Amino acid sequence: MTDTRPPEARPSPRRQETRARLLDAAAEVFVEEGLQGASVEAVCTRAGFTRGAFYSNFSSKEELFLAALAREYEQRTDELEQRVTELTPLLRDREGCLERAEVAEYVAEFFAPTDPETVWFVLETEFLLLAMRDPSLAPGFADFLTRSKNGLASMVEGVVGAAGRRFTIPVERAVPILGGVFERALRISALSGRDAPEGIDELGDRIAELIFAITEEA
């Protein structure tokens, strides 16, 4: 993402580099140890910084986690945007209506969650639990969830439009509903494997069915 702040308000390149290294280390430690198991100490050791350097960038482990999660989402959104950019002309150029089976294939190919995404889903559930028990530990989490959903809305609307359809409910409400179906598949697969009924392997069919139900020919 482009930094739109005026140059004098942006952190120095050295500070940005420190922050990026801390976030890299944090992502590894969180994935390995979980949110509760990960310590600021372990993140500093991994990144090769002192606790002083850490606390001049982040006020708490929770703030660090939210920054790491935000970066994870940004990277994922960038990848999704790239796939959507590839997909859009294919959808526009094809003749005739899109069949449900084709939509299911596209979803499975372009949007199915990877194993690292499953690990981040567990981490996010851990953070959600902490935030629900004590919202003061996770200021900004509710806003983050709303913003990250809004970022997807125009992309989803674009790809549905390229396929010659439009949502029958507002897209900003369709996106979290579709997100709920993703999340359910991730959850079931975390409990019972990718091929469990209603797990990740069925995601393409489930999403395609719902998309056809809440869109109409444009």
Place this chain on the structure above:
Amino acid sequence: MTDTRPPEARPSPRRQETRARLLDAAAEVFVEEGLQGASVEAVCTRAGFTRGAFYSNFSSKEELFLAALAREYEQRTDELEQRVTELTPLLRDREGCLERAEVAEYVAEFFAPTDPETVWFVLETEFLLLAMRDPSLAPGFADFLTRSKNGLASMVEGVVGAAGRRFTIPVERAVPILGGVFERALRISALSGRDAPEGIDELGDRIAELIFAITEEA
């Protein structure tokens, strides 16, 4: 629920009474202390039983939690069924089509989650996290989630039918999608209060909008 086992396979009344008292105590202790904070010791003390009595009924804290959660769901389903039984003739007898605003009111009145349900939602998230990290700790949880959803499907289909509509996707798939919208509202409200945007106070409108999108006039 009626016990359909032959009499000789049913636990003795005394055993059932012990189990019920342990589950009552467990519900209180889990709500007060959380899943991680609650101990078998504290549940035994609250119920007035020894650890021996506990372990002749449950093999672990996790098994106890799943039994307490199942009983919570059963009670909630019984209450829902009662409300649906009251609602069904009202829906059948009314003239003309049901408006979205009316559906929103019915949902808000009959289905909006109460504060204890919010507490159980946090507990269930805690259990889900434990189960995702180590599925062997929570055998039967994935099955439980599927069964509890199936129990709701015929009820939801009945009430939608009484309102003169039918689902355009299979009801067993519509129910988890509606469940996802409930869950999202619970989550947002746990983070930011009942009146937060997309929180519990908006649940009636959100569910009504989705129901109209995925049903048609019968």
